[in-house]
Amino acid sequence: MSRSVTLIPGDGIGPSITEATVRLLDAARADITWDRQLAGAAAVAAVNDPIPEATLESIRKTKLALKGPLETAVGKGFRSINVALRQAFDLYANVRPAKTVVTGLKFSGIDIVLVRENTEGLYIGIENYIKIGDDPMAAAQSMAVITRFGSERIIRYAFEYARTHGRKKVTLVHKANILKYSQGLFLEVGRAVAKEYAGSIGCEEKIVDACAMELVMRPERFDVIVTTNLFGDILSDLTSGLVGGLGLTPGANIGKDAAIFEAVHGTAPDIVGKGIANPTAVMLAACQLLDHMGDTERAARVKGAIEKTLLEKKIVTADIGGTASTDQFTDAVIANLGAV
Ligand code: NAI
Numbered sequence: 001m002s003r004s005v006t007l008i009p010g011d012g013i014g015p016s017i018t019e020a021t022v023r024l025l026d027a028a029r030a031d032i033t034w035d036r037q038l039a040g041a042a043a044v045a046a047v048n049d050p051i052p053e054a055t056l057e058s059i060r061k062t063k064l065a066l067k068g069p070l071e072t073a074v075g076k077g078f079r080s081i082n083v084a085l086r087q088a089f090d091l092y093a094n095v096r097p098a099k100t101v102v103t104g105l106k107f108s109g110i111d112i113v114l115v116r117e118n119t120e121g122l123y124i125g126i127e128n129y130i131k132i133g134d135d136p137m138a139a140a141q142s143m144a145v146i147t148r149f150g151s152e153r154i155i156r157y158a159f160e161y162a163r164t165h166g167r168k169k170v171t172l173v174h175k176a177n178i179l180k181y182s183q184g185l186f187l188e189v190g191r192a193v194a195k196e197y198a199g200s201i202g203c204e205e206k207i208v209d210a211c212a213m214e215l216v217m218r219p220e221r222f223d224v225i226v227t228t229n230l231f232g233d234i235l236s237d238l239t240s241g242l243v244g245g246l247g248l249t250p251g252a253n254i255g256k257d258a259a260i261f262e263a264v265h266g267t268a269p270d271i272v273g274k275g276i277a278n279p280t281a282v283m284l285a286a287c288q289l290l291d292h293m294g295d296t297e298r299a300a301r302v303k304g305a306i307e308k309t310l311l312e313k314k315i316v317t318a319d320i321g322g323t324a325s326t327d328q329f330t331d332a333v334i335a336n337l338g339a340v
Contacts (some may be wrong), residue, residue, distance in 0.1 A: 003293060006058040006065035007034040011041045012114045012267025013277035014068025020330040021066070021280040021286045027334040028302050035062060040070030041274040042156065050081050056088060059258055066289055067262040068282065071269075086118055091253035094118040094232065095288070096264065098239035098249055102311045102320055107242050109220040112237055113167070114239055115158040116232020120150045121182075123229045146228060148180040150190040157254070158226035159193060162201045163322045171195070173211045173227035173235065179280060186228055212238065215253060240264060247278040247319045248310075250285035253294065259292055261285040275325045278317040280306060283333065300316060304340030 007022070009015040025032060034228070037055040044050050050070075059065050070081050084092070096115040100108050122144040132138035158170050167283030172190040176183040187205065194203035207212070208231045215222065215235065219242050227235065241250040246265035253260045271277055283306050290299035309315065315332035316322030 002031045002033045003064070004033045004035055004062045004236075005289065006037045006055070006062045007036050008065060009036065009042070010056065010068075010267065010270055011037065011071040012069060012272045014040075014070070014267060016194065016275065016326050017277050017279035018066065019233050019262070020326050023330055024251045024279075024283055024302065024305075024333055024337075025286055028041075028298055028305075028337055030295065030302075031297055036339065037069070040072070041087075051084055051088075054120075059085075059089065059200065061262070063258045064289065064293070065258075065260045066282070066286055067260055067269045068262060069265060071091045071267050086253055089253075089255050089258040089260070091120065091255040091258065091260060092119045093154055093254040094236070094238070094253075095161070095252040095254060096236040096249060097284075098236075098243045099305045100243050100245045103311065103313070104240075104321075105244055107219055108302065110239075110243055111224075112222045112239050112242075113224045114232060114311045115154065115161060115224060115226045116236055117154040117227070117229050118152060118232075119229070119332025120145055120147060121229030123233075128327055129194075143180075144228075145180050145229075146185050148189055149183060151186045152193060153192045155186075155193045155226055159197045159201055159286065162224045163197070167201070169223040171211070171222060171225045172205045173208050173225055173231055174205065175208050175231070177207055183228070190226070208235070210242060211235065214243070215233070215239065220253040232297045236264075237260065245327065246281070246282070247317075248280050250281050250288055252285065252288045254292070257287075261289040261292075276318050277326050278319050279326055279330060280310065299335065301340055305333050305336040308340055309338045 009018045011040045035058050039051050039055050043052050072080050097113045100110040124145050126143040129137045130139040145274045162170050174183045175188045176187040248262045251264045262285050287303045309332045315324045316327050318322055
């Protein structure tokens with residue numbers, strides 16, 4: 001039976017790269033019915049609401065969404081739509097794979113999956129100023145909240161991901177040497193979960209600063225990384241950079257009841273309407289979607305066709321050194337579906 005998935009084309013280059021992705025999935029005969037919904041600037045223009053109730057209702061029903069980038073700076077008072085969606089559906093796991101495909105980069109042989117906790121830590125938004133004397137903003141404080149529940153579910157997610165994807169090792173990244181309570185709790189929970197997988201999935205612990213250095217010295221030695229919200233945000237941009245930049249990296253936001261798949265990049269206002277945007281990141285996000293739906297064979301075939309096209313480097317977009325349009329690149333990927 002066809003599976004219904006919410007499609008949010010998004011803003012800027014979003015509509016063109018999501019349509020390219022829909023065309024690719026159609027060509028791969030993915031059994032998906034798209035429920036097209038608005039969010040971001042497009043939704044503000046249409047209904048004066050950056051996340052219309054109809055969009056939320058659609059995701060509540062389908063439990064799955066593929067999303068183009070959203071322009072968040074739509075006016076004062078609107079919070080980040082991406083953060084709001086994460087909170088609305090408790091999308092606690094942000095899964096960002098970074099794999100070397102394009103040749104000629106500084107690094108090769110990278111195949112890292114970074115699993116970032118998406119709902120806790122320093123990003124919970126509890127901040128305030130402290131008045132001292134006449135200065136109402138003499139100091140500021142932000143609270144990081146780490147819970148046993150939140151740590152356990154994200155660390156377990158990372159180990160389960162490793163187990164189900166044939167991965168060998170999980171690196172627990174923390175700063176428990178300084179932040180003994182919050183990061184200490186994350187590490188303690190990590191050690192307990194790791195014990196359950198001993199013998200099948202290896203576990204190593206790394207302090208975040210040492211991890212950052214090692215990621216640029218010997219990135220090929222990392223497999224799955226799991227870490228708290230802020231560290232994951234920073235390190236996942238670092239791993240994207242190692243494999244060629246934002247145009248190539250997808251991200252999945254996964255919760256117990258829903259999941260939203262997207263490109264890591266934004267709306268690329270500087271190239272809107274030129275027909276040259278690279279649709280790779282959204283296409284790879286669609287592979288994560290297929291994988292999540294259990295359609296793993298099709299996910300591998302579509303991913304293989306994307307990687308083959310990038311590796312051949314004959315028909316690729318300008319951001320990775322080619323001259324092809326979004327449509328020409330998409331045609332080349334579709335042509336390669338039969339060759340993988
Ligand atoms: P951006 O990622 O849109 O652009 C940065 C640079 O990368 C630009 O030069 C752009 O042309 C290039 N680029 C990005 N994606 C590309 C692609 N697929 N193909 C070729 N080149 C690509 O970041 P920027 O300019 O900081 O943000 C623009 C807007 O996007 C802002 O409104 C921001 O809030 C929003 N944004 C939304 C995100 C989301 O919805 N997940 C994530 C990041 C930014």
